[in-house]
Amino acid sequence: MLSIERGKIFTVTNGIINDGFILIDNGRIKEISSKPIKGNFEKINAKGKLVFPGFIDAHSHLGLFALEGGWEGFDGNEMTNPSTPAMRAIDAINPQDPAYKDAISAGITTIFTGPGSGNVVGGQSVIMKTYGEIADEMIIRNPAGLKCAFGENPKRVYTEKSQLPTTRMGTAKVFRETLSKAKEYYENKKKKKKVSFDLNMEALIPVFEGQIPLRIHSHRADDIVTAIRIAKHEFDLDVVIEHGTDAVRVRDFLAKEKVPVVVGPLLNVSPKVETRSASFENPTKLVEAGVLTALMTDHPVIPIQYALIQAGVVAYQGGLGEEKALELITINAAKILEIDKDYGSIEKGKVADIAIYDGHPFSTTGKCDTVLVCGKAVFKGGKHV
Structure with missing residues (x-):
């Protein structure tokens, strides 16, 4: 046993x-107390330091x-x-990417990572730890979501190829057609009808069974509404909006629909028309409207180690405050990823992913001193173990 004191x-x-x-x-939090816990344990002296749950990046492309x-x-x-739903992030993740150590050095112990937004339907994402050598052993959930994309990115990619989709109508058509085929495939399998095995359609079965959400890249308000119209209203599927630059314009709608939003990146906004309304105040407005909100780095757009600085800017310049901004990279992220029973806060019974700082992590002067992953010190004294 180990105690942080x-x-x-x-x-x-x-x-x-x-x-x-x-x-x-055994890798979990057994007790939390304001009084000394008696026993002969290995001890970490945290006097004068700040202790946080391991931080979570709710959307990245790390690895x-x-x-x-x-x-x-x-x-x-x-x-x-x-439309490439059968692509699996786990088959391309490189745990030896130096950015994994960058994440650990900032106390970021859990990430959501997956395909980019070049395709309308991009493939399966994962939730994983940031410490380890073998991707399969770092996985918390696989698959954890199916990546989809609306707006400028798929339009740009396929306009250059002179191929559908070159318009927002075309994107919606590809999306709706993929879901229609998958629904038919899924329902035929449920009815024990003979179907020709299709790996792309198999990848959508967890979506139709409610096991994973569609993680939909969308910036502009109308793209957000179109994504919800098709996925949620026409097919009754779970949706998480990624980026959501314009989500503040439809925040009451999102709250009513109970659709979460993972906002960002906010420190490095690409010069696109659909991102021009980006603001550090946007997460504050979403939270105040009752939208379950988290932050992303979109690594490598923002290098993952700057997730805490981004949250700090949202806290101070964006007006959300330290307490609520901290939730965006801990418990809110865990709720959106549906792992909050084990991650996102320091509570009895939860996995002991812990970050210990010598100052507040939202400050440029705060430095990470110690990181525990599943109760094991993997970063200590400001150095990787």
């Missing part, structure tokens, strides 16, 4: 414990788009067909 514990869901104690056993080199490490977009 005398740190200022930000539980996220149950307030702050000054001079607190955490007991960890699929290398920061180093060029096409050799760009494996997130199979842009040979606008």
Whole structure:
């Protein structure tokens, strides 16, 4: 067993414990207390330090788009067909990408990573830990979502190829057609009818069974509404909006529809028409409207280690405040990823992913000192173990 002693514990869901104690056993949090926990344990002295749950990046392409080199490490977009649901992120993830260590050094212990937005239907994403050598052993959930995209990206890609879709109508057609074929395939299988095996259609079965959501890249308000119209209203499927630059314009609609939004990136906005309304205040407006909201780096768009600085800017310049901004990269992200029973806060019984800082992580002066993954110290004294 291991104890973290005398740190200022930000539980996220149950307030702050000054001079607190955490007991960890078998990779999970066994006890949290404001008083010393008696016993002969290995101890981490966190006096004068701040203790947080491991941070979560709710949308990235970590391991699929290398920061180093060029096409050799760009494996997130199979842009040979606008609908490629059978693509699996796990088959292209490179855990030796140096950005995984960058994530750990910032206390980011869990990520959602998957295909890019070149195709209308891009493939299956995963939720994984950021510590490890073998992708399969780092996985928390696979598949965790099916990537789809509306707006400028698929239009640009396939206009250059003189191929459908070159308009928003074409994107909607490809999306609707894929879902229609998948629904027929799924219903025929349920009825025990003979079907010709189709790997693309098989990839959509977890979506129709409600096991994973459609993770839909969309910036402009009308694209967000179109995505919900088709996926949720026509096919009754679960949806998460990714990026959602214009989501504030339809925030009451999103709250009514109970559709979560993963906002960002906000530190480095691409010069596109559909992203011109990006603002550090947007997450605040969504939260105030009752929309379940998280932040993303969209790594490598924002290098993953700057997730905390981005959250800090949302907290201070965006007006959300430290407490609510912290939720965007912890419990809210965990809820959207549907892993909040085990991650996203410091609570008894949850996985012991912990980040210990010598100052507030939203500040440029705050430095990560220690990181635990499943109760094991993988970063200690500011160095990788």
